[in-house]
Amino acid sequence: MDPVRNPFAPGAGAPPPELAGRDELLETVRVALARIRLGRAAKSVLMIGLRGVGKTVLLDRMCADAEATGIQTVRIEAPETRSLPGILAPQLRIALLRLSRNARAKDLATRALRALAGFAKSLKIKYQDIEVGLDHDPEAGLADNGDLEHDLQALLETAGIAAQSGETALALFVDELQYVREDELAALITALHRTAQQRLPVVLVGAGLPQLPGQMGNAKSYAERLFDFPTIGPLPPSAARDAIIKPIEHEGAQITDDAVALILERTQGYAYFLQEWGKHAWDAAESSPIMALDVERATVSAVATLDESFFRVRFDRLTPTERRYLRAMAELGPGPHRTGDIAEVLGKQSSALGPTRASLIAKGMIWSPLHGDTAFSVPLFDAFMRRSMPGDAWRA
Ligand SMILES: Nc1ncnc2c1ncn2[C@@H]1O[C@H](COP(=O)(O)OP(=O)(O)OP(=O)(O)O)[C@@H](O)[C@H]1O
Numbered sequence: 001m002d003p004v005r006n007p008f009a010p011g012a013g014a015p016p017p018e019l020a021g022r023d024e025l026l027e028t029v030r031v032a033l034a035r036i037r038l039g040r041a042a043k044s045v046l047m048i049g050l051r052g053v054g055k056t057v058l059l060d061r062m063c064a065d066a067e068a069t070g071i072q073t074v075r076i077e078a079p080e081t082r083s084l085p086g087i088l089a090p091q092l093r094i095a096l097l098r099l100s101r102n103a104r105a106k107d108l109a110t111r112a113l114r115a116l117a118g119f120a121k122s123l124k125i126k127y128q129d130i131e132v133g134l135d136h137d138p139e140a141g142l143a144d145n146g147d148l149e150h151d152l153q154a155l156l157e158t159a160g161i162a163a164q165s166g167e168t169a170l171a172l173f174v175d176e177l178q179y180v181r182e183d184e185l186a187a188l189i190t191a192l193h194r195t196a197q198q199r200l201p202v203v204l205v206g207a208g209l210p211q212l213p214g215q216m217g218n219a220k221s222y223a224e225r226l227f228d229f230p231t232i233g234p235l236p237p238s239a240a241r242d243a244i245i246k247p248i249e250h251e252g253a254q255i256t257d258d259a260v261a262l263i264l265e266r267t268q269g270y271a272y273f274l275q276e277w278g279k280h281a282w283d284a285a286e287s288s289p290i291m292a293l294d295v296e297r298a299t300v301s302a303v304a305t306l307d308e309s310f311f312r313v314r315f316d317r318l319t320p321t322e323r324r325y326l327r328a329m330a331e332l333g334p335g336p337h338r339t340g341d342i343a344e345v346l347g348k349q350s351s352a353l354g355p356t357r358a359s360l361i362a363k364g365m366i367w368s369p370l371h372g373d374t375a376f377s378v379p380l381f382d383a384f385m386r387r388s389m390p391g392d393a394w395r396a
């Protein structure tokens with residue numbers, strides 16, 4: 001069928017043609033943000049899920065929905081290599097400048113911009129990656145202590161007061177939260193705790209890999225009570241069907257039930273894979289309706305594409321030792337696996353593999369669902385590892 005009209009959108013953060021199965025969560029977050037704006041209690045929301053389940057597109061949608069209601073949003077992605085203050089400061093500045101155009105909030109937003117100036121100035125030595133335009137002079141004693149935990153709290157508090165005066169809210173949308181360092185995470189949690197206690201309209205909507213709740217708990221023991229952690233998983237069958245059928249029908253084409261069933265089986269409902277299979281099935285079909293046979297052919301090219309993109313980008317970031325560790329895990333199947341069993345496959349002591357395991361967790365490749373267990377963070381990664389490191393040579 002005409003590839004130009006192909007509706008599917010595989011790709012990191014690529015908005016899908018049909019955002020299937022997430023209405024309930026979108027509504028929960030909409031209500032939470034509206035409540036916070038009114039000074040009512042509501043928890044910040046951190047979406048937890050494996051790679052490719054659709055966290056980023058959800059976050060973007062929530063951010064766009066919030067903006068449409070006049071909430072001031074800050075949208076950032078925590079990078080592996082930069083500091084949270086470094087990445088937050090410039091975006092917060094933009095939100096505060098926008099807020100300062102609101103007549104009711106002008107003075108207090110200006111004060112928040114002063115707080116930001118003090119914040120950036122005093123933390124610049126510790127976080128050299130803070131680069132932010134300064135619109136106002138700092139106010140002595142306002143968010144300029146030089147201690148992140150204290151200053152971030154003062155900054156978000158001042159910003160919250162400004163948002164309140166403008167009858168809006170400040171919503172921070174932060175992706176890849178698991179990459180934030182523990183002390184920076186602790187500072188963020190403390191600051192949000194403080195604004196929540198004061199019923200200031202400041203809220204975090206975040207997304208991260210499954211190790212995030214544990215990291216938050218380590219950073220601040222009360223974090224798990226302060227936030228909701230909805231799990232973003234594979235789409236249930238009815239939603240997965242919608243994700244495939246609706247975009248096709250929207251283009252005036254059809255797909256048979258058998259073909260849809262086969263896509264669901266192959267993708268296990270994982271969002272990224274649904275987009276990839278949908279795309280390849282469309283391209284494989286000569287004409288509508290798309291048939292099971294087309295999906296069979298699409299499977300070969302979809303897997304090849306994933307191997308060269310979704311899986312490959314992650315594989316390329318690994319050291320040879322890390323690859324062997326993941327290959328040994330794959331030998332045992334999809335998992336989760338006992339950490340001791342993985343060590344046994346490699347003929348090593350668990351303790352000797354500790355550093356490798358830790359670096360794989362830091363890179364977001366694996367996580368620990370239970371003490372002593374290890375699981376892949378990327379769905380279907382075990383099969384990919386067996387394809388990319390076939391045979392037994394890796395054991396040597
Ligand atoms: N609810 C959904 N229905 C259909 N397709 C979806 C849905 N959510 C996401 N997708 C598709 O899945 C793919 C991955 O989405 P996204 O990048 O948001 O995942 P992610 O969880 O952020 O992954 P990562 O952890 O790798 O960043 C995209 O191609 C997107 O279009």
Ligand SMILES: [Mg+2]
Nearest residue numbers: 013055056175
């Ligand atoms: Mg993402």
